[in-house]
Amino acid sequence: MNETQNQRSKDSLDYRIRIASLNRHQSIHSQVMHINNGDEKSSINYAMSFTKGLEHNPETGLVQNAETCEALIDAINGGEISPFHAIDVPTAEGKRRLWEAPTAGFVFDVQGPDAQEVTMAPPPGLGSSELTFEMAEVYELAVLRDTALNKFSELSDEIAGPCERLNKLSYAMRGFCGRPRLTAKNACGDKVLTPGTVFRGSSPGVGIGPYLSCFMLMGGGNTKSSVESGLINYGAQTINQKVPKASDKNFMLEFDEWVAVQNGYSRNNTPKTGTGNYEENSGELKLTFIKTPRDLATYVHFDALYQAYLNACLILLSQKESQDFAPFDSNFVNLSGEFPNSRAGGFALFGGPHILSLVTEVATRALKAVRYQKFQVHRRLRPEVLAARIAKSKNEAFKAAVGGAASTNFENMKADLSDTLAKINELFHTEDLLPMAFAEGSPMHPSYGAGHATVAGACVTVLKAFFDTNAQLARKGESVCFVKPEIAERDNWQPVKIVATDNDDTLTIEDSDEVITLEAELNKLAANISIGRNMGGVHFFSDYYDSLRMGEEIALGILKDQAESYPYDAFTLSVKTFDGDEKLITRS
Template sequence: MINERQNLPGKDFEQRREEAVGTRKLTIEDAFKDFITSPPPTNGDEERFNNLGFPGFASFSKALAHNASGLVEKSSFESLVAAIQKGTQPAFENVRLGGGKRLLVNPLNAYSFQLIGNDSHGARIAPAPKFTSRNTAVDMVERYWMALSRDVKFDQYASSQLIADACEDLNNLGFEQEFGFKCSPDTIFRGPYEGCDVGPYVSQFLLQDFRFGNQPIRQLQRYPREGLDYLTDFETWKQVNNGDINPSGSDIIDGTRYITTLRDAGQWVHLDFPHQSGLWATIILLGLKAEQSKANPYVNGNIKTSEAFGSLGSPDITIQSGLAGVYALKHAWFQKWCVHRRIRPEAYAQRLELFRRGELGNSINSPLDDEKFNDLFGEGAKVWRNTKVLARILEHNKQQNQANNRLDRDGTWLLPTAFPEGSPAHPSYPGGHSVFVAAAATIAKAFFADSKLLNPKVPVGDAQQLGNFNGPTLTVHGELNKLIANITLFRDGAGMHWRSDGTASGSHARFDERPRAAERRKTKALAACTHEFDRPGTGLETGGNLLGEKLAISMLRDIKRTYREEVGTFEFRGISGDWIRI
């Protein structure tokens, strides 16, 4: 009788156990080495406004208890901070909420561990721009213009007077100084990375149809009612902010079409799953038979007798990208809850509205010249005195409130949101979407070469069909960069986030600098675990995109060790244009 054990690999399972433990120890050592133990830097907003007698004025407070003006009550805010400091389930059960119809979103995830990639508590990003900064004010002006532009079709930006007015206003306020590029119909509301300004506004990975196994998937999206915005009257805003009501799910959906406007785009990121955009991208690339990385021995010809499947094949590639999206939430949640607790744009706008109404300051006729306004809004106060967007928002909200039988029929300065419930009940910085899409797309960059993307499409007619795109050449990595920017900025367009929550504020090449900058950086490739970014601009590494990219790099480092195949060097450019080698 044949001894079946003679056919088992290696026959020495003790040796295998030691190798398995050794591999895990190497992962532990790298994660330990990369863990930054110095305290994470903050922008000081929480301390500053507490000292001014306005605790929580510039901080996240949604779903907590608020006063009649919509400002958080001190005891409620302090109960949240106390729970965050303890970080335990019982502690968060003692947080004092407002109406209780809205609950805090998963703060305990900020303390969870992960077994692939670096630990979330050891990662660092620069503080968000201060509440009082020019950057935050200009950012908010863009939030307003995005809200006003939700129903302008992307392919009509060049002929839209509204878009022209937005570009003029943002450029006059110094948008380029704050975010690295001038606004034009070809660049406005787009990302700052290579490929973002090439071709259609929407990434091919959010447009192209594909097969999910045996199922055909058409990327038609449910689109909301045109012209309908929310939280434009003060009473509803206060009820939603305090958690007295929860209108989630009351969106009015009129049909399905391919993403054509910011309103369509906002609905995509309203209901997506964290792993969805990365999973879709990798499945589309596999279906297009896109060129894969030469690091893969099944691709570079080093393996000739077998083909990839569970390792380095389609099941592996798709799940690694999706897994990065889930782990990215741990990194985002630590920064959101335990470090920054940044205010949402809809709450910043409410602070402006309090001055317009005369509930803060002493000058209802000239609220932007009020001494207290200057004190609370700092360098941003000048931005608000110079922008043309507030008058447009006042009129827009006036029309919204009259058409929908809301209060404040003369208008407000509140931020019109695309979702009836407004922003979610977790802090703004960094944007969760911005972290998980960057992590997922970075994994995809590692597995797929930067080749020409075949058969690009655009919505045609009534956006029920796709037609061929005949413009400039689109590349795989350029469209992955565009995907990062789309998923990030779609949330901004819905009114949920700041640009600096996602994209790296002022710390990357401008559009017209990219070709030259890319060539300069080509010779500066460094190992992934030690590389430093060489970027022009202000040098602020703000935003979730960088955080997600760095997480993905650490995951690729760990994943690569698990293969029996002799995997080569993963090589690709990061969102800054720097070469990354793993």
């Protein structure tokens, strides 16, 4: 090794030690504590815990043998995979489902915060008005599963009924404290959900324009025809924004089927012809642009977790015919080549390959961190299970098994949700069970946090860091893209919105009365993907709300570590958070 190589090796070691020291200092300073809501400890027979994959009692729906749940918890806390193989589980013909990566939160990383150095607040617990409200939201999303997303607006009668029922609940009447929803003000000045605010999320811009982010629909390029096509160029290949059209079938409406699913029996719902679960056209799966909650649930059922954000990145990069289109963050124009006298531009740094790889890489860190929260901290039950507890709340065997306090809380939930449950039972011919969009119900891991939402928070944060989020979606002549606001104003660009109609051959570009910014559409994209899981019946609102912010924290940590790795030109980015603050990332 020559002197130059030796110095480089030493500098590299010094950098890694410095980053580790900075992260260690941050960890000590923040004093992260992992605290659950106490439901597992206070509930008898693990009535409020994740038990999917174990054997369940066919009458009560509770875990059949508490010792198997204790064995599962011991395996979860042990950190090794082999003890999981020894847990007693029901036998069945055909394939069983497996617990998914329960030890991922023990794995270390060399960049970004450690998986155990980020955390989430405890989710709403049994007996809280917030939990009752969250369960009502998931039920109401099932009611709306086949309603057009274009009707999620102020003029919609279809959404008025769910809003009215939700606004009557005590959590809403107290102002949505803790985890705020997007709301409007009624005549008395009180916060209320309206058809234009309900189920939209909680970040800046999510209430502007259509419910669905343009990134779930539009094609790449910056022309009217390319945007309307819904086709995205991915190198020499093409991505189609359409999804298989699921039939209006709902699952787990009978208790025996619910028990079979909880026992871990496989229910393959992969899109294919001949099952009756998906619409067909001449023997082929029918494809559709996303138009309903069921369509969105189908997308998040089968997506690669970073897929929507990779697509968004490809779309934005494809618009960059001019430095005024889909502009990068102004803090690094000297490195990206986006100023008039540039003689060097971005590629491996501050160009396409950099952002494309980073927007997917942060997903791995997010998944490890959220797996630790899911398995080792919270072990929260899924909505499908809480619905079954409500359904069995007056069953004598169930009441005896869960004890008086829990039994009373479940009965109170049933009473508070009586209007919503009446609608569920009328529409789906069930008895308080949650109609599921997926035959297998929820995944084989606990509800809180949500993998999709944590990945959404991380990936969207990276996109917001690299691109100028003040850019506006607009058109001028045949050009349609995100354009710098000063250019849009100077050259009279018309704000637009992207809409899916009954015509699946093309999208529609409509003039918008409101300016739709890149920040709004990226925040909306994160909400769509996260709440799309709620539309399928597998997550609660708090799973989205808290996980999104944990994912953001992970991405900010990774970006900070990258900033420290630049010995010459400074790595500087600005990021608008999901709560509206602005963070500046640069080397110390």
